[in-house]
Amino acid sequence: MIQERSGLTRDDAPALPPEVEQFVKEVAERPHPESYLIAVLHRLQNSVGYLSREHLNAVSVRMKIPAAKVTGVATFYHFFTFTPRGRHRLSICMGTACFVRGAGAVLARLQEMLGIGVGGTTADGLFSLEVARCVGACALAPVLIVNEKVYANVKPEDVPRILEEYGFDRGAKRK
Amino acid sequence: MSSSIETLSTMRRAAQRRLLQDRFGARVRITVGSATCENAAGAGAVHARFQELIADKGLRDVSIGRVGCTGKCDMEPIVTVIxxxxxxxxxxxxxxxxxDRVVDSHVVGGKEVAEWSLRHITTRRAARRVIGVCGGAQCLKRGAISLEAAFQSAIERHGVADQVTVVASACQGLCDAGPVAFVYPDDVMYQGVTSAAAERIVREHIVGRRPCEDLVWTGERLANRFLPVFGDVHFFGKQFRLTLRNCGIIDPESLDEYLVVRGYEAVAGVLTRMTPQDVVNAITRSGLRGRGGGGFPTGVKWNFAAAQKSAEKYIICNADEGDPGAFMDRSTIEGDPHTILEGMMIAGYAIGAHQGYVYIRAEYPLAIQRLEKAIADARGAGILGPNVLGSGWNFDIEIRLGAGAFVCGEETALIESIEGRRGMPRPRPPYPAVSGLWGKPTVINNVETLANIPVILLDGPEWFASIGTEKSKGTKVFALAGNVNNTGLVEVPMGTTLREVVYEVGGGIRNGRAFKAVQTGGPAGGCLPASALDTPVDYDSLAAAGSIMGSGGMIVMDESACMVDVARFFLEFTQDESCGKCTPCREGTKRMLEILTRICAGQGQEGDVEKLLRLADTVKKTSLCGLGQAAPNPVISTITHFRAEYDAHVREKRCPARVCRNLLRYVIVAERCVGCGACRRKCPVACIAGKPKEPHVIDAARCIRCGQCFEVCKFNAVERN
Incomplete structure (x- = not known):
């Protein structure tokens, strides 16, 4: 994801959101400050929505951890994302219970209709598609989460109706 | 200076006073379930509506609160009115x-809305009352074996067979009061039941409607308080609520409510009258084994760490519940967070640690929020932090978030992650008990393991050891899901059979379909067929049958599941989650997945199954950590038990369960097709042809097998083969 060397120094690294900056300062005083790297990345993603190269470099400078290591940690964990997400985030649960009850067919229908793969965002920035590990709502399987709203017992034929709730234009997408 | 026990008693009395003034003092008390799954089912809006109505109607003597997960997922949201x-x-x-109707009729008018109540639904299925006779080993020894017959004959003598049913229940954990029997839905527990007592219970209680007061059980046990409050025999009868004892009963965000159910009494007792070695010995005697999946004896682990000479030691609670389809730990934390803190404190005292960490998935925001509140409340009350309960001993707990890496459930990878690195396992030895977090002795226990600790110390290791089987003591929580009627969180004594869990607790297979397999242990476990249903749930029996206990995911599959596809699903998961450090796991899982994917796509070759088995063997034997060593289990177990399905895919290019998309054929049956054209209009690749009112035809060569024609046809004319 991050290929170029940044060559950034303390002075020209971009600013982090104030609450992240504050947290970095706080943990610097605690024992093992470098162990808070993942916690810092969580706060950064919470605040900005994704981890940009510039922000990762800024974390490297502020926490005095090599940029290669910061990037290595960030890319190891599935939770972190490096591209901005769509306005509506679709997350289909692929836990075993959802899988057994047919989440695969729902995912296939979502991909077909949106024309994007898992992790992708539609060209108009309206939808992004993710696969969740298990949201723990196994009794409602298969589960589709759009932003914060949970759709239970979703079948492939429910997909068009759900997408249309969020402004999906069927005619426009098909051609 | 007062002892920790005295400090705690003062605290508990104050909590009781506050609760009486506030929530428990109200005439009517309403609790609304609130765990992640309840909220997903809409509990938030229900809670808000109650609050609104209580305010609108000016109901001053009604209190409303939240409780954690009740475990009965398919019936959520659940509301209790007391x-x-x-x-x-x-x-x-x-x-x-x-x-609205519940408030008007029940809360204000004192009349239950029967048709929406759980009791109504369960008693509609059975006779009006149920007598549960404990079928635990201790009760059987004490004579329960003849009790069922005694109850039965008394029922016949009194001619009330249409009003009451007798069932054998799981061990109720009241072994020293045995034989015990309960009457549902009256929620009365009888102790020391003899044949004569059975006659009296039927005559006085069932016929005369007056409980036999002198026979009612009066003791106090932590486990199974769930029954009196909840009492759905069909779901809860075979259950034994020990680690989930407070879930669905207390408000997880209230320290006061935890205190009145003997919360923190175990740790106060430990600090007052036990040495660290006493605690280690008690846990060892209890026979408790790790609930995270490995089943390592907890007491032995603690003993290793306790024996290390080091000023700094750590206790870690592993709440990185990564198995897809498992949510036991989330529900436990969401329902009863203080229990986990108490378990960690006791572990910390036993091994000589002063700092604990909870490593929890970032995907569990509600659990994190409740843990944070519990830690803050405990610190504020002087239960956590410096000078715990006035004992002079210090202990504090910090939360560390995972970030979606399954391998971090492995203990050395988890340590790497807490230290702020990529979660890649370290070779063992040295084991974490010797050199763990920051090179210091560290004990890592799973959430469920820790939830057992306070009960073991309060009710005694010997009592705990009396539950379960010879080598697996206590209970196990399972997240029961998949194609089963009652999905939810269940807790059963070790030794309960898979059949009892699936058919009695789980209520059998949905939609009257046939059972095909039960999967335990998640991606590290295996699929067991119907012939293995009588396997008892314990570490050794499940391993011998070709699966593992695992952390507690239990997925039931019916005939609509394709076992090759299931194996592919798990391999896709482990391959994606393999950290890549060691070659067998990184490359082996990838190659196995390739083979499985091509079998599912209809490109399987003769010899593929043998190749899979060879690879599986190598990966199992040579991987560095548990992830790789267990990754082949779903493949091996499905090949062992469902070889015919693999052969059908490979040789006949056919998926018997009709799941694998590339192996499906869609055909229109001319006799049933009315020529409405719905499928023709729906088909995304325009491969269906036909004139209006004449039978249509699918061009198989162009068909992409999306299945939309199958879904849209109202005349069942499209067949999927």
Whole structure:
């Protein structure tokens, strides 16, 4: 994801959101400050929505951890994302219970209709598609989460109706 | 200076006073379930509607609160109404619209809305009352074996067979009061039941409607308080609520409510009268084994760490519940967070640690929020932090978030992650008990393991050891899901058979379909067929049958599941989650997945199954950590038990369960097709042809097998083969 060397120094690294900056300062005083790297990345993603190269470099400078290591940690964990997400985030649960009850067919229908793969965002920035590990709502399987709203017992034929709730234009997408 | 026990008693009395003034003092008390799954089912709106109505109607003597997960997922949201002189009512599948009638009729008018109550639904299925005779080993020894017959003959003598049913229940954990029997839905537990007592219970209680007061059980046990409050025999009868004892009963965000159910009494007792070695010995005697999946004896682990000479030691609670389809730990934390803190404190005292960490998935925001509140409340009350409960001993707990890496459930990878690195396992030895977090002795225990600790110390290791089987003591929590009627969180004594869990607790297979397999242990476990249903749930029996206990995911599959596809699903998961450090796991899982993917795509070759087995063997034997060593299990177990399905895919290019898309054929049956054209219009690749009112035809060569024609046809004319 991050290929170029940044060559950034303390002075020209971009600013982090104030609450992240504050947290970095706080943990610097605690024992093992470098162990808070993942916690810092969580706060950064919470605040900005994704981890940009510039922000990762800024974390490297502020926490005095090599940029290669910061990037290595960030890319190891599935939770972190490096591209901005769509306005509506679709997350289909692929836990075993959802899988057994047919989440695969729902995912296939979502991909077909949106024309994007898992992790992708539609060209108009309206939808992004993710696969969740298990949201723990196994009794409602298969589960589709759009932003914060949970759709239970979703079948492939429910997909068009759900997408249309969020402004999906069927005619426009098909051609 | 007062002892920790005295400090705690003062604290508990104050908590009781506060609760009496506030929530418990109200005439009517309403609790709404609130765990992640309840909220997903709409509990938030139900809670809000109750609050709104209580305010609108000016109901001053009604209190409303939240409780954690009740485990009965398919009936959520669940609301309990406790009002004077009435057995508590559990309303199921509540909606904001239903709230209005419950408030008017029940809360204000004192009349239960029977048709929405759990009791109504369960008793509709059975006779009006149920007598549960404990079938635990201790009760059987003490004579329960003849009790069922004694009850039965008394029932016949009194001619009340249409009003009451006798069932054998799981061990109720009241072994020293045995044989015990309970009457549902009256929620009365009888102790020391003899044949004569059985006659009296039927005559006085069932016929005369007056409980036999002198026979009622009066003791105090932590486990199974769930029954009196909840009491759904069909779901809970075979259950034994020990680690989930407070879930669904207390408000997880209230330290006061935890205190009045003997919360923190175990740690106060330990600090007052036990040495660290006493604690280690007690846990060892209890026979408790790690609930995270490995089943390592907890006491032995603690003993290793306790024996290390080091000023700094750590205790870590592993709440990185990564198995897809498992949510036991989330529900436990969401329902009863203080229990985990107490378990960690006791572990810390036993091994000589002063700092604990909870490593929890970032995907569990509600659990994190409740843990944070519990830690803050405990610190504020002087239970956590410096000078715990006035004992002079210090202990504090910090939360560390995972970030979606399954391998971090492995203990050395988890340590790497807490240290702020990529979660890649370290070779063992040295084991974490010797050199763990920051090179210091560290004990890592799973959430469920820790939830057992306070009960073991309060009710005694010997009592705990009396539950379960010879080598697996206590209970196990399972997240029961998949194609089963009652999905949810269940807790059963070790030694309960898979059949009892699936058919009695789980209520059998949905939609009257046939059972095909039960999967335990998640991606590290295996699929067991119907012939293995009588396997008892314990570490050794499940391993011998070709699966593992695992952390507690239990997925039931019916005939609509394709076992090759299931194996592919798990391999896709482990391959994606392999950290890549060691070659067998990184490359082996990838190659196995390739083979499985091509078998599912209809490109399987003769010899593929043998190749899979060879690879599986190598990966199992040579991987560095548990992830790789267990990754082949789903493949091996499905090949062992469902070889014919693999052969059908490879040789006949056919998926018997009709799941694998590339192996499906869609055909229009001319006799049933009315020529409405719905499928022709729906088909995304325009491969269906036909004139209006004449039978249509699918061009198989162009068909992409999306299945939309199958879904849209109202005349069942499209067949999927």
């Amino acid at each position: 009002s004077p002189g009435m057995i508590p009512t559990k309303y199921i599948r509540m909606t904001p619209e239903r709230v």
